[in-house]
Amino acid sequence: MIEFGERIADGVFSRYEGELLTSQRSDFQKIDVYEHPFFGRVLTLDDLIQTTTRDEFTYHEMLVHPALAARDRVERVLIIGGGDGGTLRHVLMHAPRSVVMCEIDEAVIHLCRELLPQLSDGAFEDPRAELVIGDGAAFVAEHEDAFDAIIVDGSDPVGPAVVLFSEEFYSACRRALRDDGVFISQTGSPIFQTDEFQMAYGNLTASFGRCHPYLSFVPTYPGTLWSYMSATKGEPLPDATGITARLSSREITCKLYSEAVHHGAFALPPFVKELCETARPVPVPRG
């Protein structure tokens, strides 16, 4: 057994005990996979937990379904990041015509397909899925009016993922979306990562004119309470109706997400609303 875990804040730590299955260093980051007695297989990048086989549903359901269950037709979807394949698997449940997944680190994909295969569960072999290995920000900038949804499944805004919180990137995403398009990104803990939360909110609002955050929880993320932000060109996600019928017609069964949970997740507590009201667009710190 080996100890791993994260520093969450000053004097606050998560600690796990598990068996280290592999440790690799790719061109971009350190990649470790653990076998854990409660959470199953655990993927860490630079020692930060990205996903586990037991609680992946909490993150992937809330990253994907609020955007795609809100729309009647989702033809073309772009995923940025998401190397473990869980987001791709959930997107394919919504019967899109095509999904492009742009992941910068091929080594993450290889390792997850080998050691956490239930995350993608065959999604990479789906003929509707196209894999691009490369820089997601550069890829988005090459497209215009091309996608019904862009889902950013990146890591924290340090290292290679920092650009994915910038106003330039968000504006490029807006241009790459079709008229009724939806943008979604994970945006960190509203308790322990308030700078990151406010940077995302400020820059998304500057790019899209408005932004609707929502909250849920991921047991293995720092602080558990987790935020996502949505920005749309058409109808905002908090106003979405017909979700239950769409989940049913697409034969999607959820453990965490439902129409009621959708609307509950957008009901922000006053302290989170205050974070939004005081957020301003800011340049991302240089990695």
Add this chain to the structure above:
Amino acid sequence: MIEFGERIADGVFSRYEGELLTSQRSDFQKIDVYEHPFFGRVLTLDDLIQTTTRDEFTYHEMLVHPALAARDRVERVLIIGGGDGGTLRHVLMHAPRSVVMCEIDEAVIHLCRELLPQLSDGAFEDPRAELVIGDGAAFVAEHEDAFDAIIVDGSDPVGPAVVLFSEEFYSACRRALRDDGVFISQTGSPIFQTDEFQMAYGNLTASFGRCHPYLSFVPTYPGTLWSYMSATKGEPLPDATGITARLSSREITCKLYSEAVHHGAFALPPFVKELCETARPVPVPRG
């Protein structure tokens, strides 16, 4: 600096670093208070975190306001446990005629008034507050048709608090409530303490005929995602309207709670609904 923290599940731990201010052993439990760089003053009982000065609002707002903001008149309230005084302080915001607080361990009250005074903030001196040192279950059993709300602010169902999860106790609470009365209890993590969650749900449903759980988060509780259960003789809490107007007329300002958050909290994820559907009444384990 000293390390403290909890075992949350097999191989899952929280860890904190702070300064130990005092450690006492009362007739009932070990009581420690720490100074922590992020969470401020931290109270632990038998090494389990009960509250902190920084995040107490998350627990106390969601334990008290959903019950009391749902009702136009709250004349008499009973709190069982709640030695730190935070629940009493929040109950008094709703302008009750009287509040009885029945806490088994006087040493907790003394220590919190000395070292975490912002939790009660003068509530113990309020002429509407009556303090009873004794066994909460026995106290409830002596009353009939006496309270508009009973709020159980106990610790986990081990040791002296185990009886507070029993069908006998819940039935006594039902008898002690007035016709439109509300019962509320914290009921643990729906991820890591599913046995406790199901025991409370099964026994409350057996006693009251129905039970409405709701979810929120407490950063320093194991797993952060936290459950509470409500049971009412009259209108169920999920149907409550007029919350915003009542908070406003009572001049209550919240950081976490609002009318929208109230309804969102009762929107249970499918995996939690399933815990409810498979719960049965069970005898509490003998301490």
